[in-house]
Amino acid sequence: MKILGHLDLCGYPLIEGWLFDSAAPDDTIRLQVYVGDTLIGECLTDRFRKDLQEAGYGSGHCGFSFTVPEEYKDLPFAETRLRFVDSPVYLLTDQFTVVTTPAGLSDAADDNETALGRGSARRSRAA
DSSP states (O other), X not given: OOEEEEEEEESSSEEEEEEEETTSTTOOOEEEEEETTEEEEEEESOEEOHHHXXXXXXXXXXXEEEEOOGGGTXXXXXXXXXXXXXXXXXXXXXXXXXXXXOTTTGGGSOTTSOSSOGGGOOTTOBO
């Protein structure tokens, strides 16, 4: 299993990015989202991103977008971690930018793409 990915946006109200398993390019990955030691929810890598498709990441359906529940808005998002459901392995923990963005920014994007992170599709980033 070789997982590639990027955490594009991390903060309240959205955590967005992508993960791609080159050994199973058509599989959807189920993720748990942690801030510090607090599990704040789960999401799937099932969002289409044209930039990822054009970069050769399968069908391009490897993006994720997680809406942070309001009760967690004051958590320290610099401590955000992702992991596979039912796995002790954390992913994408070393480099990302904590961004505060106006609510509704992602809603303005095309339904088939995330609002931010257009330049993030690179084949060199391993989790």
